[in-house]
Amino acid sequence: MAxxxxxxxxxxxxxxxxVGREMLAILAERGFPAKEVIALASSRSAGQEVSYGxxxxLKIQNLETFDFTGVDIALSSPGAKVSAEHSPRAAKAGCVVIDNTSQFRMDPDVPLVVPEVNPEAIAGFRKKGIIANPNCSTIQMVVALKxxxxxxxxxxxxxxxxQSTSGSGKAGxxxxxxQTRGIFMNQPWRDHQEKFTKQIAFNAIPHIDVFMDDGATKEEWKMNVETRKILDPKIKVHxxxxxxxVFIGHAEYVxxxxDKPIDAEAARAVLRKAKGVTVVDMREDEGYVSPAECxxxxxxxxxxxxxxATTENGLSFWCVADNLRKGAALNTVQIAEVLCRDYLDA
Structure with a gap:
């Protein structure tokens, strides 16, 4: 295909x-075969300019009044409520939407895709004209797990x-x-609190998204259900x-x-050959990658x-990734690349 x-x-x-700005940057970086790129956002942002390459x-156009007729692909990251309204509208006009919000991820008629893991699922876009991009924390984990x-x-x-504060957007x-600047100036941290439930500067908050009935947060629930939809429904995830x-970069201990016997040496050999994975694993100072470096x-x-050694056939590892790139914008563009190459003109 071509x-x-x-x-x-x-x-x-x-x-x-x-994420939208990162999408534009990555489209240009990777030389995506676009004959036209259109920047869309709410009426508040319409008329502003954003860089492409x-x-x-590009001058931002008003999403609410935009006609998607003749648009081949939309890369969408406007928030779930906005996506719920405009992604189906775009799909109805014949545009394939690759949606980065949580709105459609668990819809059984919408494929949830990480190209290194389940690219064949992209074929399911024909049901609703929408492909879902998984949660950022799920993406990096399943790339390593596959x-x-x-x-x-x-x-x-x-x-x-x-998880870094950029997972909550620019406001985070x-x-x-x-807050960091304010603390050094003897200002109460609450003077700079809008997004997070507790102080984020010099702190860690065990709470992302809303709490659910079983005590888990929705972020934790997402990692469970999304991993099983993408990788294997039989896998148990906690x-x-x-x-x-941290500003940018999510880290995870996994x-x-x-089922089969596993050890660090065998796992390291498998991961070194894996698509999308870079192994940096030296048992010495600086022999690992931190969020700031990714x-x-x-x-x-x-x-x-x-x-x-606490369980039969057990392994642990640390993984980090740029949540704005592989965790969002890059994964979306990679889906678009496979979609265009293998499906749109097939």
């Missing part, structure tokens, strides 16, 4: 936000996340910056999610139990691969 010779009309919904500037599951058969996953990053005072990078970095 791309269409004359290129594609691409709309970026939510172009004024962190190094030398192009090759291990194929080689050893994963039964159970226990994951603890350390601003809150971290303003997640613990925390917000930490423990797995497998910002602006595409791979999922895996470090600290160790045997877990």
């Amino acid at each position: 791309y269409r010779n004359d290129g594609y009309r691409v709309a970026v919904i939510g172009a004024s936000g962190n 190094e030398d192009q500037v 090759p291990l599951h194929e080689a050893f058969g994963i039964q159970r996953v226990v994951v603890s996340t350390y 990053m601003d809150e971290l910056f303003n 997640a613990n999610c925390a917000r930490v005072p 423990n797995i139990e497998t 910002a602006g990078e595409d791979p999922v970095y895996v470090s600290r691969i160790r045997d877990d």
Whole structure:
């Protein structure tokens, strides 16, 4: 399969936000075959300008009044409520929507896709004209789990996340910056509290998204149900999610139990060959990757691969990724690349 010779009309919904801007940057970086790129956002942002590549500037158009007729693909990250209204509208006009919000992820008629893990699921876009992009914390974990599951058969996953403030958008990053500055100036942290339930500067908050009836937060629930939809419904997942005072880059400690015997050496060899994974695992100072080092990078970095002697066939590892890139914008663009190459003109 190959791309269409004359290129594609691409709309970026939510172009004024962190993820939308990253989508525009990555489309340009990867040379996506777009003959036209359209920036869309709410009426509040209409008329503002955003960068596309190094030398192009796009004027944001009003999403509410935009006609999607003739648009091939929309990369969408405007928030779930907005997406619930406009993604089906775009799909009805013949545009394939790759949606980065939580709105459609668990819809049985909408494929939930990580290209390194389940690219074949993209074919399901024909049911509703929508493809869902998973949650950022789920994406990086399943990229690392996929090759291990194929080689050893994963039964159970226990994951603890350390998620950056950019997962809450620009407002979350601003809150971290303003609280940190305020503390050094003897200002009460509550003077700069809008997004998070507790102080985020110099702190860790074991609470992302709303609480559910069983005591889990919705972020933890997402990691459970999304992993099983993407990778294997038989895998058991228990997640613990925390917000930490980092601007960009999510980190996760992952423990797995497998059907077949597994050890660190065998797992390391499998992960070194895996798509989208970079192994940096030296048992010495600086022999691992931290969130600050993965910002602006595409791979999922895996470090600290160790045997877990507390259970039969157990392994643990540390993984980090740029949540705005692989956790959101990059994964969306990668889906679009496979969609265009293998399906739109098939």
